[in-house]
Amino acid sequence: MAARKPLIAGNWKMFGRSADLGEIAALAETIGPASGVVDVLICPTATYIAAAAEQVRGKTILIGAQDCSAIADDSARTGEISAAMLADAGARCIIVGHSERRTLHGETSDLVRRKAEAALAAGVTPIICVGETQAEREAGRVAEIVGLQVRESVPEQGANIVVAYEPVWAIGGTRTPTLPEIAEVHTLIRRVLAERFGDQANAIRILYGGSVGPKNAAEIFSVEGVDGALVGRASLKAADFAAIILAHPAAS
Numbered sequence: 516m517a518a519r520k521p522l523i524a525g526n527w528k529m530f531g532r533s534a535d536l537g538e539i540a541a542l543a544e545t546i547g548p549a550s551g552v553v554d555v556l557i558c559p560t561a562t563y564i565a566a567a568a569e570q571v572r573g574k575t576i577l578i579g580a581q582d583c584s585a586i587a588d589d590s591a592r593t594g595e596i597s598a599a600m601l602a603d604a605g606a607r608c609i610i611v612g613h614s615e616r617r618t619l620h621g622e623t624s625d626l627v628r629r630k631a632e633a634a635l636a637a638g639v640t641p642i643i644c645v646g647e648t649q650a651e652r653e654a655g656r657v658a659e660i661v662g663l664q665v666r667e668s669v670p671e672q673g674a675n676i677v678v679a680y681e682p683v684w685a686i687g688g689t690r691t692p693t694l695p696e697i698a699e700v701h702t703l704i705r706r707v708l709a710e711r712f713g714d715q716a717n718a719i720r721i722l723y724g725g726s727v728g729p730k731n732a733a734e735i736f737s738v739e740g741v742d743g744a745l746v747g748r749a750s751l752k753a754a755d756f757a758a759i760i761l762a763h764p765a766a767s
């Protein structure tokens with residue numbers, strides 16, 4: 516089987532504004548040819564997707580979205596944005612089921628799966644986020660929680676999907692799991708995917724997310740089964756995000 520191409524994705528959350536879009540051009544300049552061997556993705560707020568896509572015209576950096584409606588058809592859903600509309604604006608991937616959506620907006624794995632299905636119907640790659648809370652880890656429930664989230668959040672067809680393991684307690688801080696802990700959960704996720712998709716599961720990229728930065732990126736990328744990263748804060752500044760991308764062994 517061909518090796519999985521690494522994917523390093525930046526989630527700008529509700530931070531990046533129009534003044535920050537110049538960081539994308541600066542990033543392209545700094546990483547140079549690395550964006551040919553590593554898929555590089557930036558997910559700004561929906562209102563900036565079209566402008567961000569303009570910034571990367573003619574470059575290999577991809578633009579994505581942070582969420583989409585679970586409803587695929589054009590319909591009366593005030594305030595919703597469909598995956599097809601995001602694709603029209605230039606999104607090639609859509610993050611679904613980020614823990615901030617699950618926790619702060621009450622999204623269930625069933626809703627996350629329907630959003631992933633809507634993304635696929637629009638020809639866009641869903642990046643499906645899963646991960647345990649601190650209390651769940653302390654209770655020894657990581658395999659149970661993450662396994663269930665994968666089973667319930669991943670659509671029935673496994674082509675063109677990405678899974679991101681983001682321990683909730685590691686997001687936005689300084690703590691990360693140990694490297695063996697990351698390896699263990701990535702192995703678990705691939706085993707659960709293989710239960711459904713068989714050998715096809717080997718083609719699915721599994722990212723790690725949660726406090727990835729220039730200092731720890733290389734060691735995280737060295738973990739068996741880690742196919743890239745979903746990066747929050749450190750993706751906002753071109754210099755930091757470039758350092759993360761260039762820390763990947765494929766890019767050096």
Ligand SMILES: O=C[C@H](O)COP(=O)(O)O
Pocket residue numbers: 526613681685686687688724725726727745746747748749
């Ligand atoms: O989507 C990104 C994750 O929430 C990680 O955020 P962070 O890199 O700021 O910890």
